[in-house]
Structures are given as C-alpha cells and as structure tokens.
Amino acid sequence: MKLPSSTATNLEKPQLKHFLKTQDYTKEELTEIFDLMAMLKEARKANAVPQLFKGKSIGMIFEQPSTRTRVSFETAATILGGHALFLSPKDIHLGGKENIADTSRVLSRMVDIMMARVDDHKTVADLAKHATVPVINGLCDWLHPTQMMADVFTMMEHLPEGKELSDLTVAFVGDATNVASSLMFICTKFGMNYKHIGPKKYQPPQSWVDTALENCKLSGGSFTLTEDTEEVKGCDVLVADSFYWFGQEDEKEDRLSTFIPKYVITQEMMDKAGPECQFMHCLPANDSRECTREVMESPRSVIFDEAENRLTAQMALLVYFTHKDIVIPSEETVKFHEDKIENFLKTL
Structure with missing residues (x-):
C-alpha cells in the first residue's frame, strides 16, 4: 500500500502564538487568561473541569530541576484530559547531538504544545522560532512568565477592601532575578505602583527599567528603584526571591553579605509596610536568608x-493556546x- 507523503499534523497555524514573556501581550489579553483561570479554578473546586485538552500532549523540556513547574503542568494536562511528557537533558539531544531547530520541528x-524551563532565554526563543505548536516559557535566566500569571491572579484573589488591581503598591525586595524582571513588567503593565528595593550592585539593568517606565506611560502606573527599605511603608504586597541561583554559586558569599540582614523580609519589615500588607514568594524559600519562617x-x-x-495558571495556558486548534470530528467520521x-x- 502506498502511503501518502503528507503529515497528519497541521503545520499551518496562522494564529500560532507563543508565551515567552508577558510583554508580548496586552493588558486585555492577559486579563482574558486571568478570567479563564478563574473559571477553571471554580470548575476544579467542583471537580467538573471540562476535558479541553483531551487527546492532546504537552512536551515539557527541563534543563533545570523543578517542583512547582513540573507538577503543575503535568497535573494540569491530566485534569484537562491530556498527557504530559517530561523531557530532561538525559532524555533528548537538545542542542547536543541534535540542534534546537530540529528538536523543535x-x-x-x-x-500539541511545548513548555521549556531552560538556562538561557535564547533556547526557548529558538524553540519557538522553529515550532509549529505553541511554546511556553516555563522559566529562563531572564524571565518567569508563568509564575507571574499565578502571582497576579493571587493578588486579585486577595485584593484589599475597596481596591482594584491598579491601586496596589507592590515591592520586590532583593536581587534582580527573573522573578523580579517578570513582576516588574506585569505590575507596571497593569498600572500598579511598583518598587524594586535592593542594593545598588544587584539592581535591575537599565533595559528592564526602560521597559517598566514605558509600561507606566501607557498604564498610569509608577516605578521606583531604591536601596532604601523604608520604601516598604504603605505597600500592599512584599515579594521575595532567592539571593543567589544556579550559576551564581561563586558569588554566594558576597551576595549573602550584601543582602543580609538589610533586605531580609522580617515581621518587622511587614509591620513597617502596614497591617494589611501581604507576603509573596515564588518558592522554594530559604527561611534563614531572604525571609523568615515567621x-x-x-x-x-x-x-x-x-x-x-x-x-x-497552567490549566488556563494549556487551554488558551490550544483551543483554536481543537478538531471535533462528527460521529460519522469517528x-x-x-x-x-x-x-x-x-483480516490479520
């Protein structure tokens, strides 16, 4: 039997979008994802999540270890009726025996969709460049956009009485991490008053600041960059992250001596912020460094x-980026x- 040479996969997706950074999306588009998150969370609470990923698979590439990213994507795919594949550097030839372009193709x-948690942003960008399915940035050296969807949604769930999202004052205390950059971008996009509080040596680069200020022009938000921890006064949310990460081990001693104790979020700092201020951290947290167990x-x-x-967030992202490609066959076709x-x- 002569087999057709064409592929069963639809490679032409004129509306193909990737989720590499929140800056690629408007406030209105991100709000659509938040609305979808709210509906899916309510459905999960009722154990009635629609099978919107049925028959679909997500390929998950991990160059770094993970708890929340891996478990959340695997569980999201399962709850929605689909399947998740964990692909570590031991499992695939990413950038080694096989180049990134060929792996992506x-x-x-x-x-049906890929997620990559990688060391270098270029890796996930190259995957997206050659992919014919959506690619999600699960974390890179520069950004952590999926974390931001969870963070801002959590802020929405815990809004102080009488306040809108744009009324919030959010302060990130610490190093210029990928969480700090992503939080800076999304908070200023939504018109919040955003502060980065940290030692001058480890403050965000000017390119990040320029993006935040440009967002503020459009959204009406504000941006403050300071070394002064007194700036926590009046904040609605204080956010912490690690003082050092993979690839920064040789800087560990200098970093810890620079950040500790001034930039550790303590109960005293929370009280200084105000009685309604909430604490956030992407986890894992070291309760003897960037924050206290208290x-x-x-x-x-x-x-x-x-x-x-x-x-x-992961449930919503899987649905949002694949729902337009769902093919529902008729009973006759089946x-x-x-x-x-x-x-x-x-006959066999």
Whole structure:
C-alpha cells in the first residue's frame, strides 16, 4: 500500500502564538487568561473541569530541576484530559547531538504544545522560532512568565477592601532575578505602583527599567528603584526571591553579605509596610536568608495560595493556546475510521 507523503499534523497555524514573556501581550489579553483561570479554578473546586485538552500532549523540556513547574503542568494536562511528557537533558539531544531547530520541528509533529524551563532565554526563543505548536516559557535566566500569571491572579484573589488591581503598591525586595524582571513588567503593565528595593550592585539593568517606565506611560502606573527599605511603608504586597541561583554559586558569599540582614523580609519589615500588607514568594524559600519562617507562616502570607495558582495558571495556558486548534470530528467520521480499522484488524 502506498502511503501518502503528507503529515497528519497541521503545520499551518496562522494564529500560532507563543508565551515567552508577558510583554508580548496586552493588558486585555492577559486579563482574558486571568478570567479563564478563574473559571477553571471554580470548575476544579467542583471537580467538573471540562476535558479541553483531551487527546492532546504537552512536551515539557527541563534543563533545570523543578517542583512547582513540573507538577503543575503535568497535573494540569491530566485534569484537562491530556498527557504530559517530561523531557530532561538525559532524555533528548537538545542542542547536543541534535540542534534546537530540529528538536523543535520534530516535537511539533508529536505534541500539541511545548513548555521549556531552560538556562538561557535564547533556547526557548529558538524553540519557538522553529515550532509549529505553541511554546511556553516555563522559566529562563531572564524571565518567569508563568509564575507571574499565578502571582497576579493571587493578588486579585486577595485584593484589599475597596481596591482594584491598579491601586496596589507592590515591592520586590532583593536581587534582580527573573522573578523580579517578570513582576516588574506585569505590575507596571497593569498600572500598579511598583518598587524594586535592593542594593545598588544587584539592581535591575537599565533595559528592564526602560521597559517598566514605558509600561507606566501607557498604564498610569509608577516605578521606583531604591536601596532604601523604608520604601516598604504603605505597600500592599512584599515579594521575595532567592539571593543567589544556579550559576551564581561563586558569588554566594558576597551576595549573602550584601543582602543580609538589610533586605531580609522580617515581621518587622511587614509591620513597617502596614497591617494589611501581604507576603509573596515564588518558592522554594530559604527561611534563614531572604525571609523568615515567621513571615512565611503568618496570616498575611499567601505563598501557598500562590503556589496552588501555578496549577490554575497552567490549566488556563494549556487551554488558551490550544483551543483554536481543537478538531471535533462528527460521529460519522469517528464511525467511518472505527469500522475501517476494525475491518482491517479482522483480516490479520
């Protein structure tokens, strides 16, 4: 039997979009994803999540270890009726025996969406460049956009009485991490008053600041960059992250001596911010460095709500970026192929 040379995969997706950074999306588009998150979270609470990823697969590339990113994407795919594949550097030849372009093109023929948690932003950008399915940035050296969807959604769930999202004053205290950049971009896009508080040596680069200021022009938000921890006064949310990460081990001692104790979020700092101020952290947190266990366990800590909302975010992202490609066959089409294959199997 001569087989057709064409692929069963639809490679032409005129509306193909990737989720590499929140800056690629308007406030209105991000709000659509937040609305979808709210509906899917409500459905999950009722154990009634529609099977909107049924028959679909996500290929998950991990160059770094992960708890929340891996578990949330795997669970999201399962809850929505689909399947997740974990692909570590041991499992695939990414950038080694096989170049990134070829890996992306092959995976695009076999999965419906890709997620990559990588060391370098260029890796996930190159995957997206050659992919014919959506690619999600699960974390890179520069950005952590999926975390931001969970963070801002958590802020929305815990809005102070009488305040809108754009009324919030959010302060990130610490190093210029990928969480700091992503938080800076999305908060200023939504018109919040955003502050980065940290030692001058480890403050954000000017390119990040320029993006934040440009966002503020459009949204009406504000941006403050300071070394002064007194700036926490009046904040609605204080956010912490690690003082050093992969690839910065040789800077560890200098970093810790620079950040500790001034930039550790303590109960005293929370009290200085105000009685309604909430604490957020993407986790994992080191409760002897960037924050205290007292703060983590306090009634004003929403870190575990924030962690759970990683699952909420991933469900919404899987649906948002694949729903337009869903093909729902008619009963006649299903019956035709079922009969054709069953009749063939009877001849074997």
